[in-house]
Amino acid sequence: MALASGVRFAPRALLRPWALLRGTTLGRTEPAAGGGGDGARRFGSQRVLVEPDAASGVAVMKLRNPPVNALSLELLTELVISLEKLENDKTFRGIILTSDCPRVFCAGLDLTEICGRNPAHCAEYWKAMQELWLRMYLSSLVLVAAINGACPAGGCIIALSCDCRVLADNPKYRIGLNETLLGIIAPFWLKDTYVNTIGHRASEQALQLGSLFPPAEALQVGLVDQVVPEDQVQSTALSEMARWLAVPDHARQLTKNMMRKATADRLLRQRDADTQNFVSFVCRDSIQKSLQAYLEKLRQRKG
Numbered sequence: 001m002a003l004a005s006g007v008r009f010a011p012r013a014l015l016r017p018w019a020l021l022r023g024t025t026l027g028r029t030e031p032a033a034g035g036g037g038d039g040a041r042r043f044g045s046q047r048v049l050v051e052p053d054a055a056s057g058v059a060v061m062k063l064r065n066p067p068v069n070a071l072s073l074e075l076l077t078e079l080v081i082s083l084e085k086l087e088n089d090k091t092f093r094g095i096i097l098t099s100d101c102p103r104v105f106c107a108g109l110d111l112t113e114i115c116g117r118n119p120a121h122c123a124e125y126w127k128a129m130q131e132l133w134l135r136m137y138l139s140s141l142v143l144v145a146a147i148n149g150a151c152p153a154g155g156c157i158i159a160l161s162c163d164c165r166v167l168a169d170n171p172k173y174r175i176g177l178n179e180t181l182l183g184i185i186a187p188f189w190l191k192d193t194y195v196n197t198i199g200h201r202a203s204e205q206a207l208q209l210g211s212l213f214p215p216a217e218a219l220q221v222g223l224v225d226q227v228v229p230e231d232q233v234q235s236t237a238l239s240e241m242a243r244w245l246a247v248p249d250h251a252r253q254l255t256k257n258m259m260r261k262a263t264a265d266r267l268l269r270q271r272d273a274d275t276q277n278f279v280s281f282v283c284r285d286s287i288q289k290s291l292q293a294y295l296e297k298l299r300q301r302k303g
């Protein structure tokens with residue numbers, strides 16, 4: 001991790017994400033609708049659409065894993081690879097992360113990845129989740145979350161890993177860490193991310209209660225930075241991006257690193273133990289039963 005001017009401090013090769021890709025179409029490049037030169041070409045993968053604008057140095061990254069952008073192993077992997085690609089391209093200074101699925105930003109962990117699966121699969125999945133968080137949390141780019149839908153649990157963590165959050169003003173778009181309501185526990189690095197954003201007391205309360213905050217409350221507690229009408233989420237995210245990009249990169253990056261490094265290092269120091277804890281916890285019969293019941297409730301709610 002070089003920390004000189006022009007810093008790039010995101011940890012490299014924490015994992016080899018390519019090795020995780022199964023049947024994805026990453027690297028595909030196609031012209032954006034109505035687009036022309038290189039700056040208007042979009043690329044990405046099956047589940048992550050990247051619309052780069054070389055002129056502004058900003059790329060819009062859209063999650064598109066319908067119906068609810070659940071964080072499947074494939075989505076996690078494709079996100080890491082798309083992020084790495086933009087990090088390595090000096091043209092880009094910022095990413096706006098948003099959803100291509102209506103009404104949902106991200107439903108969090110894909111519960112089918114940890115329900116009825118063997119421990120080896122759960123471990124592989126959890127490592128991919130750790131990897132994405134580390135990459136996002138320590139990214140040298142400015143990350144702005146344009147939250148255009150519901151944002152529970154792992155979805156909230158993706159948003160909190162960004163530098164700034166703009167949430168659409170729709171009472172159905174709730175955000176927070178609701179793990180306890182599923183009978184599971186947020187690991188220390190999710191808890192730390194929460195505490196770093198909204199403080200200890202608010203986190204203590206919200207984590208235990210599994211609170212999902214509607215927009216006005218999310219703004220009040222500090223989970224998001226702006227709440228705007230739905231049709232202004234993208235333009236507001238772009239204005240926020242401009243504000244962050246007005247700061248010299250090296251100063252902003254070093255400051256971000258100073259603020260976040262200790263939290264990330266805590267996970268880096270105990271990644272294996274964290275994986276083992278997660279796997280042994282979710283593979284317990286009682287937890288599997290809770291998760292199955294929760295999934296079943298979600299499926300029935302639909303009908």
Ligand SMILES: CC/C=C\CC(=O)SCCNC(=O)CCNC(=O)[C@H](O)C(C)(C)COP(=O)(O)OP(=O)(O)OC[C@H]1O[C@@H](n2cnc3c(N)ncnc32)[C@H](O)[C@@H]1OP(=O)(O)O
Pocket residue numbers: 067068070103104106107108109110111112150152153154155178179182184185186187190295298299300301302
């Ligand atoms: C260990 C700690 C780290 C992280 C913890 C987690 O992230 S655990 C995951 C926690 N996530 C949730 O509690 C969100 C659950 N989902 C919802 O509340 C709603 O689906 C949501 C996101 C508000 C969207 O509502 P909507 O009405 O638009 O969709 P619907 O509920 O009908 O769901 C559509 C289908 O998607 C399935 N699904 C939803 N969430 C998940 C998920 N997290 N994992 C897997 N599958 C999910 C849902 O069952 C429906 O499936 P279908 O087969 O079509 O009935």
